[in-house]
Every structure is written in structure tokens, then in C-alpha cells.
Amino acid sequence: MYCDLHKDNYKMFCLKKKLWSSLVKHSGYCAIKYEGQEYSYSTLLVMAERLSISLRCNGLSQNHKLLICTSNPLFHCVGVIFSVLSGIPYVPIDYSLPRSRINTIIGSLGEHVVACTDSGTSGKFTQEGISISNMSQVFEIAEKKILASIQPFEDYNSELQYILFTSGSTGAPKGASIFCDGFNNLLQWYHDLISPTTESKCMVVSSLCFDLTQKNLFIALTSGSRLIFMNDLIFEPAVIAEQIDEEDIDWINCAPSAFYLIADEGQQSQLSSLRQVVLGGESINPKKIRTYRKLGLNCQFINSYGPTECTDVVMYHILEDIDYERDYIPLGKSIDNTQFELDKSHFSGKNTGELILKGICVGNGYINNSEQTAKSFFVDMDQIKSYRTGDLVKLESNGCLKFISRKDDQIKLHGYRIELGEVEANLNLCEYINMSVVKLGHEELIAYIQPISGCDNWDDKIHITKIKLQLAKQLPSYSLPSRYIVLEQFPLNRNGKIDRKSPLLSTHEQSDQSGSLEHFNKVTPKLIRTLLNTMSISTEGLSDHTPLKNYHISSLRMLKLYSILNQLTDSPPKLAELYGEVSINTLCSMIYTNPKSHFSIYCFTRGTQ
Incomplete structure (x- = not known):
């Protein structure tokens, strides 16, 4: 004691x-x-x-x-x-x-x-x-x-x-x-x-x-x-x-x-x-x-x-x-x-x-x-x-307590306490999902999902969009996964339980895989979409006219987007406006009309050199 x-x-x-x-x-x-x-x-x-x-x-x-x-x-x-x-x-x-x-x-x-x-x-x-x-x-x-x-x-x-x-x-x-x-x-x-x-x-x-x-x-x-x-x-x-x-x-x-x-x-x-x-x-x-x-x-x-x-x-x-x-x-x-x-x-x-x-x-x-x-x-x-x-802690020789990790799957992301089991439980309530596993990646939540059996007409864009909309009605925005990875079958351990340590569910594997490099020197909707995607914000199933508020972007990612926009235009939208009716087309117009200077942007996925 x-x-x-x-x-x-x-x-x-x-x-x-x-x-x-x-x-x-x-x-x-x-x-x-x-x-x-x-x-x-x-x-x-x-x-x-x-x-x-x-x-x-x-x-x-x-x-x-x-x-x-x-x-x-x-x-x-x-x-x-x-x-x-x-x-x-x-x-x-x-x-x-x-x-x-x-x-x-x-x-x-x-x-x-x-x-x-x-x-x-x-x-x-x-x-x-x-x-x-x-x-x-x-x-x-x-x-x-x-x-x-x-x-x-x-x-x-x-x-x-x-x-x-x-x-x-x-x-x-x-x-x-x-x-x-x-x-x-x-x-x-x-x-x-x-x-x-x-x-x-x-x-x-x-x-x-x-x-x-x-x-x-x-x-x-x-x-x-x-x-x-x-x-x-x-x-x-x-x-x-x-x-x-x-x-x-x-x-x-x-x-x-x-x-x-x-x-x-x-x-x-x-x-x-x-x-x-x-x-x-x-x-x-x-x-x-x-x-x-x-x-x-x-x-x-x-x-x-x-x-x-x-x-x-x-x-x-x-x-x-x-x-x-x-x-x-x-x-x-x-x-x-x-x-x-x-x-x-x-x-x-x-x-x-x-x-x-x-x-x-x-x-x-x-x-x-x-x-x-x-x-x-x-x-x-x-x-x-x-x-x-x-919480797992270590008592150091100098008498200081050092935090090591969480004992269970409760994590803290950007200051918010999130129980991954709660996100999984709500995902599993979605009509298109058989099982799910949610893991913490690099400053993001990644959802691994297995569609229900017999879903022959599964379409990633359509069904994941529906899943996101349903999940947004149940959970606060900071608990929503940023990425969805569809698996035909989950790996199991000897006890017949999902093997959460399997390489198939490794967040490192996903973040280290090589990705494509794209170069932009003019403002287009594709630029904004690519920019959002590199920030782990999915744009699938949403048009260029859809307000950003419908993308279910977490507050921290919205802040990062706001910071980037300040580097691209002398008249960026206010942060409150990003939660309003601002769309991809709106952002294109803002940057094109009043650019901060000539710029060249390179967008690449994590893990590329």
C-alpha cells in the first residue's frame, strides 16, 4: 500500500x-x-x-x-x-x-x-x-x-x-x-x-x-x-x-x-x-x-x-x-x-x-x-x-509511477476515452455486418468487418456508407472509425475466438504498406478528396456537393484540415463553417479565388518514403 x-x-x-x-x-x-x-x-x-x-x-x-x-x-x-x-x-x-x-x-x-x-x-x-x-x-x-x-x-x-x-x-x-x-x-x-x-x-x-x-x-x-x-x-x-x-x-x-x-x-x-x-x-x-x-x-x-x-x-x-x-x-x-x-x-x-x-x-x-x-x-x-x-504502471527506482498501457481494450484517442468493445458492439448491430474488430491505428480507429453471409451484392462504397450513417446515430463522432477493412473471414485462435493478435488484423501492416504518390499544382475536387483521404477521412459514396458535416469527421481531424486550409488560402473558412454547409466544391472555390501563393502539393499514404 x-x-x-x-x-x-x-x-x-x-x-x-x-x-x-x-x-x-x-x-x-x-x-x-x-x-x-x-x-x-x-x-x-x-x-x-x-x-x-x-x-x-x-x-x-x-x-x-x-x-x-x-x-x-x-x-x-x-x-x-x-x-x-x-x-x-x-x-x-x-x-x-x-x-x-x-x-x-x-x-x-x-x-x-x-x-x-x-x-x-x-x-x-x-x-x-x-x-x-x-x-x-x-x-x-x-x-x-x-x-x-x-x-x-x-x-x-x-x-x-x-x-x-x-x-x-x-x-x-x-x-x-x-x-x-x-x-x-x-x-x-x-x-x-x-x-x-x-x-x-x-x-x-x-x-x-x-x-x-x-x-x-x-x-x-x-x-x-x-x-x-x-x-x-x-x-x-x-x-x-x-x-x-x-x-x-x-x-x-x-x-x-x-x-x-x-x-x-x-x-x-x-x-x-x-x-x-x-x-x-x-x-x-x-x-x-x-x-x-x-x-x-x-x-x-x-x-x-x-x-x-x-x-x-x-x-x-x-x-x-x-x-x-x-x-x-x-x-x-x-x-x-x-x-x-x-x-x-x-x-x-x-x-x-x-x-x-x-x-x-x-x-x-x-x-x-x-x-x-x-x-x-x-x-x-x-x-x-x-x-x-x-492501467498498467511501473514503479521506477526513483519512486515515480510510469504509465505503461491499458490492461483491456479501453483506449484514449485525442483525449477521449473510448472502449473499443463498445464500438464493436454497435458495429455488430448493423444489419450488414456479421462480426467486427476495432483497433487503434496511428491516431485513428480502424474497423475490420465481415459482411453477413449470403450478402452476394455487397458493394464496399454503398454498404460502408450505410454502416457509417447508422453508426453515427449511436456513437459520438470521436468514437467513429476512420477506416474500414472488409474481411471474408476472421482469423481464430485455438479456443475458437477471434485472434486479435493475428497479422491479418495488424494496424502496422496496413500503415506500412506502400502507397501511391500524387502531385497537384492546381485546385480540383480530386485534390481535396485526395487530401481528405490521406487524413484517413473517407469520401466514398459522397458527392462533391455533400457538406463536410455529413462525412462524420472527428474534431481533431477537422482542426488539421482547418490548419491546412490556412496554408492554402488567405480567406479560409471559419472552423464553425466547416461544420456547416461547406463542401468539397466550396473549398475548391475558396482556394481558387484567393490562394495564399503558388503552391505544389504532394499527397502520399503513410509508409511511403
Whole structure:
């Protein structure tokens, strides 16, 4: 068992008390800035009070769970404030999720669910028995129902703070439920780390539904600090760099790959106000950080580690000069009240094992899913709550923990946690597929599929397009495979199971095969199509007039395309426009009309010299 000693003067953070105090004490301060509009702490409190009265007048009880699905961060913050002050656990849902996935989440929550939406998201909720409150309208209605005898907030005193849904290997998302005590413990650590004041500003560059986002919202709101949100909640690195500069942002918290894009797209001088950059969700590349520091970015970098099931962060490491010369960044030391040990029972290396987390950080398992909960959560011999992370780590001689890999097929791609089994389960539901295997290639997901028997009229272009459309209705865009490889038969091992280690399913074999080289010196639809294909974006079955939004391009690949377009034309489309009606023909016209300069482009597949 390993753990850090607790401070003698350790005092638990009390979110409910601190949030109420901050809303009252800092009533005149700006709490949120979004799309140029500022909202004060007083405004947030009044809106939360109105939401509370409206929900209670419509039968809110202590058994309810508050589902928040809105495209407006103001409404989202009002929802979580109400949740904390009323003692009702909240469930943040990404407004871009397919309706079918949202319905699956609602079904797994069971009875007593109330959904807070806005005018743009209310139409996604079609299940019977769920109470829906459109926050775009509720505030006017609430004013008419205010009664002198009604107190703004009633404490329902739930032991759960929130429920976050993650990928599930069975094909259905799992709702990780987090205790209030565990979240308060996290906030105490984060408050001591950030030391926010009324002058501090945090820019939220992650999804409102990410686990790492939650602590940033509350640390800012309990300290009188200011939250700045991305324009239209779209991750546009160059614009974010400008906002950091204009707003004098003090700290941000995001995945390393997201920060690299911001730093690479913007100018180093635009990031000079940053005091702290907290990175988490994937391994940090020390070389990238070393480069930024040499260019003058002298903020403090922190590596944070922890699963959603254990309140987001359980270990952290503040980077020092020696770390920039390493080939890895240590996971660091555990936060207070958190312990860990290594399960070495299935590993030959004496210092290598699966990381087991213990203590107050461990959540309450997956809501209404006892089978999946039993696989990862347990109580040890000392009656301490424990969680099997599935992460393989090595305890180095210097006492640092080094992340090695995932034990199962759960992976992280561009900061998103994806269970390959979930993607496979949804692929196997497609009417044209008999079996499937999904593997992680070079920064992409590759789907190996076997058509159903008797499908004599199989056509790659037609059927794969149909499969993509069906899968896009079930999974978020970051979980969608970029490439599809059709196999007549899967290799099997001695046990009759699919041999996932077979060379036939090797992603290296696919990426190393020689490819064709094409040269372009003028703008044509073929150029754009070839460019997209080299980025592992399939254009099969789609015309040159089809909007790019129908190609189901992941956000990171869209950012790479946006970056390339900036090198080809002086008038590139805005990133938000690429998610609109922009097509291949539109891009051709843009580049042809206003080219940056004479250019020559060579497109080749990976593996060619």
C-alpha cells in the first residue's frame, strides 16, 4: 500500500457552503463571460433560484436526478449551481450526442429524471415519464409562480455529487456516480494547487460534460473568479489563443493534445498570461513542453492523472526542469486521502502491475449496473473502497509511477476515452455486418468487418456508407472509425475466438504498406478528396456537393484540415463553417479565388518514403 501522509491541519472543502457564500459575497463580480456577454454572480443566483422554484412546483423530489443538456454554458452553470445547493445529483449530457444514445442514458438512470434543456436541445428528449424544463423559458414562468412561503432551495442531501457517462464495453454507456465527499476532497486539492482569487480567470476549453471540466467550474465559482468559455463552444485553437491573450487568462485545464494545438496555432506571446496549465486525460510529450518553454512559455505545467470513476484526479506531478529531459512524465504523488497499490499477480516484472486506487476518491460504481460495478469496484480486507483502473504502471527506482498501457481494450484517442468493445458492439448491430474488430491505428480507429453471409451484392462504397450513417446515430463522432477493412473471414485462435493478435488484423501492416504518390499544382475536387483521404477521412459514396458535416469527421481531424486550409488560402473558412454547409466544391472555390501563393502539393499514404 502506498499513500501520502495527510496534513495535520487538513480541512475538507465544503462545496455547498462555499458556493452559497461566494454567490452572495461576490454578487457584483462577473462570473461568466460567453460570446462577449458578461453575467454576474448575482445573475447566476437569481436564475438558480427561479429554476429551483419552477422544478419544485412541478414535483421535484429527493429521488430525482438532474440531467443537464444545453448548448449554452450559462444555462449549464445555473443547472449545476442549483444541483449543489439543492443536494440533487446532476448528469451532464453532451448536446451533440445522437438522440438514441441520449435515450439509452436516460433509460439507464431509471425513474425520477428531470431534464434541463434549452430551445435547441429540448427536441432530443422523447422518452415518456421524463420531466423536461426548457431553461430558455423557465425563468419567466418561475417569476409568476414565486410564493412568499417558498424558500428558494430545499436541501435534499444526496450523497452523490454527479453522474458522468463513459463508454461501455457492452455497447451501452456506463454512468459513473461520484460521491460528494470524494468531490469535495478533490476540490480541496485543486484549490490549494490553483490558489484562485477574485482576480483569477479560467478559460474552459473542454466539453461541459468532461470529468476534468467539473472541478474548474466549481473552483472558479467558489472563489469569485471568472469563467471564460469558447465562442460557440467550438474548439478553434487560434481563436482560443486570442481569447487567452485578450482576457489575460490565468489557468486552463485540458488534454495535452488540445493544448499542443492551441500553442501551435497561436503565438507564444498570446499565452504569456497563463500562470498554470493543468494537463490530463493522456500522456504528456516532454519534448513538446520543452519546445514551448524554449520559446518563452514559462507557466507552471501540471500532469494530472485519474479515472472518471474516482473523481477525475487522484495523482499529480508539477513539472520541473529535469522532467523536460525525460522520455515520460511521472504520474506523480497521490492527493490527500487517496491511496494506491499495484496488483502484480498477473505480471512478471516485480515493479509492474495494475494500478488499484483506494480511499475517498472511489465513487459509488456504475448506476443501475451491478454487473459492471462488480468487475471494477470492491472493498478490500481493511474495508476500504477500491477501484481497479485497468492501467498498467511501473514503479521506477526513483519512486515515480510510469504509465505503461491499458490492461483491456479501453483506449484514449485525442483525449477521449473510448472502449473499443463498445464500438464493436454497435458495429455488430448493423444489419450488414456479421462480426467486427476495432483497433487503434496511428491516431485513428480502424474497423475490420465481415459482411453477413449470403450478402452476394455487397458493394464496399454503398454498404460502408450505410454502416457509417447508422453508426453515427449511436456513437459520438470521436468514437467513429476512420477506416474500414472488409474481411471474408476472421482469423481464430485455438479456443475458437477471434485472434486479435493475428497479422491479418495488424494496424502496422496496413500503415506500412506502400502507397501511391500524387502531385497537384492546381485546385480540383480530386485534390481535396485526395487530401481528405490521406487524413484517413473517407469520401466514398459522397458527392462533391455533400457538406463536410455529413462525412462524420472527428474534431481533431477537422482542426488539421482547418490548419491546412490556412496554408492554402488567405480567406479560409471559419472552423464553425466547416461544420456547416461547406463542401468539397466550396473549398475548391475558396482556394481558387484567393490562394495564399503558388503552391505544389504532394499527397502520399503513410509508409511511403
